[in-house]
Amino acid sequence: MAATDEDGGQPTIDHPLLEPNFLERRLYQLKLAGTAANHHTLVCLPTGLGKTTVSLLVTARRLEEVGGTSLMLAPTKPLVQQHAEFYREALQIPDDEIVVFTGDVSPDDRAALWKEATVVMATPQVIENDLVGSRISLADVTHCTFDECHRATGDYAYNYIAERYHADADSPLVTGMSASPGGDEEAILEVCENLGLQEVEVMTEEDADVAEFTHDTDVEWERIDLPDEVLEIRDALNEVIKDRLEKLKELGVASSTQPDQSQKDLNRMRAELQKLINNDQSEGFEGMSVHAEVMKLRQAVTLVETQSVEALRRYFDRQRNQARSSGASKASQRMVSDPRVRESIRKAERFDQLHPKYRKTRMLLAETLGLEGGDRVIVFTESRDTAEALTDFLNESFDAKRFVGQGDREGSDGMTQTEQQEVLDAFRGGEFEVLVSTSVAEEGLDVPEVDLVLFYEPVPTAIRSIQRKGRTGRQSEGRVVVLLAEDTRDEAYFWISKRREKEMESELRELKGMADDLEEELDEAQQSLAAFESGAKVNGEGEKPQEESRSSSGNGGVADRPGLQEFAEESSDSSSGGDGSDSTDSVTEGSVETHEPHAEGDTVEVVADQREMDANIARELSRREEYEIRLETLEVGDYVLSDRVAVERKSVADFVDSLVGGDRSVFEQVGAMGRHYARPIVIVEGEGLYEQRDVHPNAVRGALSSLAVDFGASVLRTESEADTTELLAVIAGREQETSNREVSVHGEKQAKTMAEQQEYVVSSIAEIGPVTARALLEEFGTVEAVMIATEDELMEADGVGRVTAERIRDVIGSEYTG
Numbered sequence: 001m002a003a004t005d006e007d008g009g010q011p012t013i014d015h016p017l018l019e020p021n022f023l024e025r026r027l028y029q030l031k032l033a034g035t036a037a038n039h040h041t042l043v044c045l046p047t048g049l050g051k052t053t054v055s056l057l058v059t060a061r062r063l064e065e066v067g068g069t070s071l072m073l074a075p076t077k078p079l080v081q082q083h084a085e086f087y088r089e090a091l092q093i094p095d096d097e098i099v100v101f102t103g104d105v106s107p108d109d110r111a112a113l114w115k116e117a118t119v120v121m122a123t124p125q126v127i128e129n130d131l132v133g134s135r136i137s138l139a140d141v142t143h144c145t146f147d148e149c150h151r152a153t154g155d156y157a158y159n160y161i162a163e164r165y166h167a168d169a170d171s172p173l174v175t176g177m178s179a180s181p182g183g184d185e186e187a188i189l190e191v192c193e194n195l196g197l198q199e200v201e202v203m204t205e206e207d208a209d210v211a212e213f214t215h216d217t218d219v220e221w222e223r224i225d226l227p228d229e230v231l232e233i234r235d236a237l238n239e240v241i242k243d244r245l246e247k248l249k250e251l252g253v254a255s256s257t258q259p260d261q262s263q264k265d266l267n268r269m270r271a272e273l274q275k276l277i278n279n280d281q282s283e284g285f286e287g288m289s290v291h292a293e294v295m296k297l298r299q300a301v302t303l304v305e306t307q308s309v310e311a312l313r314r315y316f317d318r319q320r321n322q323a324r325s326s327g328a329s330k331a332s333q334r335m336v337s338d339p340r341v342r343e344s345i346r347k348a349e350r351f352d353q354l355h356p357k358y359r360k361t362r363m364l365l366a367e368t369l370g371l372e373g374g375d376r377v378i379v380f381t382e383s384r385d386t387a388e389a390l391t392d393f394l395n396e397s398f399d400a401k402r403f404v405g406q407g408d409r410e411g412s413d414g415m416t417q418t419e420q421q422e423v424l425d426a427f428r429g430g431e432f433e434v435l436v437s438t439s440v441a442e443e444g445l446d447v448p449e450v451d452l453v454l455f456y457e458p459v460p461t462a463i464r465s466i467q468r469k470g471r472t473g474r475q476s477e478g479r480v481v482v483l484l485a486e487d488t489r490d491e492a493y494f495w496i497s498k499r500r501e502k503e504m505e506s507e508l509r510e511l512k513g514m515a516d517d518l519e520e521e522l523d524e525a526q527q528s529l530a531a532f533e534s535g536a537k538v539n540g541e542g543e544k545p546q547e548e549s550r551s552s553s554g555n556g557g558v559a560d561r562p563g564l565q566e567f568a569e570e571s572s573d574s575s576s577g578g579d580g581s582d583s584t585d586s587v588t589e590g591s592v593e594t595h596e597p598h599a600e601g602d603t604v605e606v607v608a609d610q611r612e613m614d615a616n617i618a619r620e621l622s623r624r625e626e627y628e629i630r631l632e633t634l635e636v637g638d639y640v641l642s643d644r645v646a647v648e649r650k651s652v653a654d655f656v657d658s659l660v661g662g663d664r665s666v667f668e669q670v671g672a673m674g675r676h677y678a679r680p681i682v683i684v685e686g687e688g689l690y691e692q693r694d695v696h697p698n699a700v701r702g703a704l705s706s707l708a709v710d711f712g713a714s715v716l717r718t719e720s721e722a723d724t725t726e727l728l729a730v731i732a733g734r735e736q737e738t739s740n741r742e743v744s745v746h747g748e749k750q751a752k753t754m755a756e757q758q759e760y761v762v763s764s765i766a767e768i769g770p771v772t773a774r775a776l777l778e779e780f781g782t783v784e785a786v787m788i789a790t791e792d793e794l795m796e797a798d799g800v801g802r803v804t805a806e807r808i809r810d811v812i813g814s815e816y817t818g
Helices: 027-036 051-065 077-090 107-116 124-132 157-168 185-195 228-250 263-278 282-306 309-324 330-337 339-350 356-371 384-394 417-428 462-469 489-511 515-521 529-534 565-569 610-614 617-622 652-660 666-676 697-709 721-738 754-763 769-780 783-788 802-813
Strands: 002-004 011-013 041-044 069-073 098-101 119-122 141-147 174-178 199-202 217-224 377-380 400-403 434-437 452-455 478-485 604-609 627-632 645-651 679-685 714-718
Touching: 027 041, 027 051, 027 199, 041 051, 041 185, 051 069, 051 077, 051 141, 051 174, 069 124, 077 098, 077 119, 077 417, 098 107, 098 124, 107 124, 119 124, 124 157, 124 610, 124 617, 124 627, 141 157, 157 174, 157 185, 174 185, 217 356, 228 282, 228 309, 228 339, 263 282, 282 309, 282 330, 282 339, 282 489, 309 330, 309 339, 309 384, 330 339, 356 377, 356 384, 356 452, 356 478, 384 400, 384 434, 400 417, 478 489, 604 610, 604 617, 604 721, 610 617, 610 627, 617 627, 617 721, 645 652, 645 666, 645 721, 652 666, 652 679, 652 697, 666 679, 666 697, 679 721, 697 714, 714 721, 754 769, 754 783, 769 783
Parallel strands: 041 174, 041 199, 069 119, 069 141, 098 119, 141 174, 217 478, 377 434, 377 452, 400 434, 452 478, 604 627, 645 679, 679 714
Antiparallel strands: 002 011
């Protein structure tokens, strides 16, 4: 219903749950909301034209008519916070009933807030974790919005949440929102399939209802000539790439040695090398190392071509530090030691000219902010290094601030959520003129209207190009400029983006009004809402759903396999030493959370470390009705399956890495696990255990033997993550259903033993790692003796060569400069 605002201006939207005279009445938004309120709908609307308002209108209608809770998901914390602020202003709902769920809110607080909330704004990873950990239920959620829904591909958290929502909600309704849902029909349909969307509503700037709210945005490109010194660096690095590709050609995996090969060709080479590895051909491992070096060199070339020499210098600094670290890859060591690369590094360090892209950026900003009287500019760049260096440079002439993502990485600090919010608030308030941003500001953030969007380099995807351009041209004519370095990857990326943009626009027009045909286009086996609602997963045409083909304890058809049935029906006597009990005197008591033993028909509980969510194991088990997952931060182990069984999971690469370096070796981890649990288990997952990082197979076998004999751990091998999932399911079922054991998480991590503390101190010297530390302590007896040993004396310890001895003495003997 429409109302007219008090000043006699544009009509506004009137609704019992909306603040009076708050939302301007736009016909296209009402049309989109009308469809989305009745169907699972993909809403496609150009950036800045109010996709969030469409979701708000649907939410208000659902809360009034159906009740329940509304859930809105967005990919970043700043975007979540922005949505929450908008909803609090627009809805006549108490502010404390519109809550924000991010990783900054503790799991216990989230569980409590969820029960009282009317509207929840959240990042998807948090909701995924809470669903896997059974902290929340989606049963009462009557509207779920997936903002920037083009992310719903691969293993992104949106997909799991959508599956659970359709299966668990009593009255589900899904709205997906994006300005750019995909580059072609297949990609758009994949988003619809993953989110369970049945309708597609598209509005473009050409639609009459939309056109009056948009203005033309000129897109122009400025060609940049790179100086000879930069081209010389680029050409030298390309020569090294050609040399490495020649080696791959000799192995039969590369057909060309041209350095500008496509990523598709490089991926194909990697696949061919993996086949060699799978066939136990040593050439595969050698080739994989060379391939890794090619990728590192290509990144260096991209930086010098499209970013700046300063960005290249920072990259090389990180590579050299990495090559000097303990357990460095041969690819890193080989790259930084190549004479041509070393010369390129020296040339980059000597280069003291102003990079032409810097010069052009400064000129364009001077035109916009000075001659044309503009107020604000956004500069987008792919590189965080460039964002920092460019901000410093622009501050010589303008008032500029950087805007980058959270988290830290070597050589470049991120921004906290508070810092991000402060910068955006200051930009909106006109406190500075230039925002230099990485991709974090591309999606949905309510960045104020700007006069110029400057692409420091083109981006090769239509989605990101559209997102960036949407920062201008909302309220008045805007300008978009793309900097193109001549004869570099810049040009290729630009034309790829242009082509994909046109393809996307064409596909969206074709999809417009295709609601009746869309379901036929989708894979019926995966997309039908009946499959979502039943929780069934269909593996392929004619195959049974996983839930039907799996026995209740996760044994996977064990009843049909002679000789194995006894394991499925084994009594508690045989699994607990004959009398149903097992001595746990060796287990240290601490704070123990105990749950009642499982009666027949109860769910099987698995406690998983929250850091294991990078894997799909907990996520997969949570899909099964007979399993309940709890997520905790475990002090020891990755999974707890009963009061006596804890599991440490290692990929073959991680297992070998833990033998040669790291803060805690696998022995320390399993030792701590054995002090708390009577039955510690180590699962080594994957293939190629004896072909990792040039570690001799006997060293790996020795480590496996030590874990079993010295630490009393059961060492089990699995082929894949899926295999590990099934194994954990079987063990948990046997422990809790067959043996009727409790699930309990044993106490706090014990203090390190004296030996562990000594190993820790020595292993930290020059990052030599625990293996070398143990060898030194065995040779010298005390930490003090290690510290005063000469280089020649240090070399008497097993595994300590001249280079390691020099590094140790350099760290111990150098003056502290603080």
